[in-house]
Amino acid sequence: MATRGAVATCVILKHRRNPSFRSITPQSHRFNPKFNPQVVPNGFRYQIRAIQGASADHVAQLKNHDDPKPKPQNWKIKMLYDGDCPLCMREVNMLMERNEKYASIKFVDISSNDYSPEDNQGLDYKTVMGTIHAIQSNGNVVTGVEAFRRLYEEVGLGWVYTITKYEPIGKVADAVYEFWARYRLQVTGRPSIEAILEARKKNKVETCGDSKECKI
Template sequence: MASARALAFAGGALPRLARATAPVAAVVTRRAAARRPAVLPAPRPAAGVRLASAAAGRPSPPRTTTPTAVASPPAPVSTAATGTDGDGAAAAEAPPSWKVKLLFDGECPLCVREVNFLKKKDDGRGVVAFVDISDPAYDAAANAGLDYETAMGRIHAIEADGSVVQDVAVFRRVYEELGMGWVYAVTKAPAVEAVANQLYGVWARSRLWLTGRGTMEEVMKEREDCKDSCRI
């Protein structure tokens, strides 16, 4: 019986205690809530950001690249100047490969023998150019303007710069270029050269009949007669 009354008392007292302590509990609850940091809602992205994010999520369409036109390289410009070479053909003006050009009479046996000797000494180097003036195709314009009759009168040579030498000076220049300058070195003395030129002049005037070819007039007439028929 006593325990029943105790239970009844406790049953009525608990609600009263709860009501009595309710204001205190509310205050404690509010203070605890004030101590907790406030949780703010996340800011909404701006419209431009939302659009950019949406665009980033979509695959980009393939980019079309317009091919760049590549200019063709300019055509090479020829810088070679046209002119006339030693044979009269059109060619670029360039220094000759030879050092001296020797004009000789290809119908003179003694002259041909000397030329053959000099060609062996040249040994294909092309230091000396040999031009046969007896060739029907001989071109005076390509050889310092020396026509056939002038070239036949005495020996001539043409330097690479176009200057002309004659008589004993021709032999001296050719021999110097072929490494045998000592043979005619003595003719560098003016007195010796003068005597040597006189002796050579006698030979030049007599070589045609000495080799059985008649006179210069006969040789010139024969050349004129075959000028057309002998040309290839």
């Protein structure tokens, strides 16, 4: 009798479990790997939207380059480059990509209307257009092949210019670069430096009027 009672109890429990589960969990509410927001409680849906919104805001902040309060850059050397020179920009872009890891170079486009000699050791546009200039964080100014050597060292590519430290290779490298710097405007199909200066002066006058703060 005890055995029969136990068996009868198990049968009843088993019978009660299955029907009750089916009645409480309709077909539309069963587990589905495809997320269905209609079956999520309102409160929980609000939490999900809040989390998604926070993530979207974070991504937007990362992509926002116009942050009014950018983090200060602990640069070790500043590169003054001609943003209007197409061949120059290939090398500048490469250094910029490398600098994303090292963050040791500050890039300053001298062709920008915002370029300020006062912020760059008094180096005016015409002077910097004559040859590559780089300014170390201690204020020391380096030019020519030496500037490239220092810049490349800051992004882990010092070995590219290591050979230029030795003579007579160093002198040859300096001579080659000086030739390039002298004729790069003609090589890249650009006007003479005099024509560029005149155009910049005219643009400054049209943009700034009588303001004394605008300088070439």
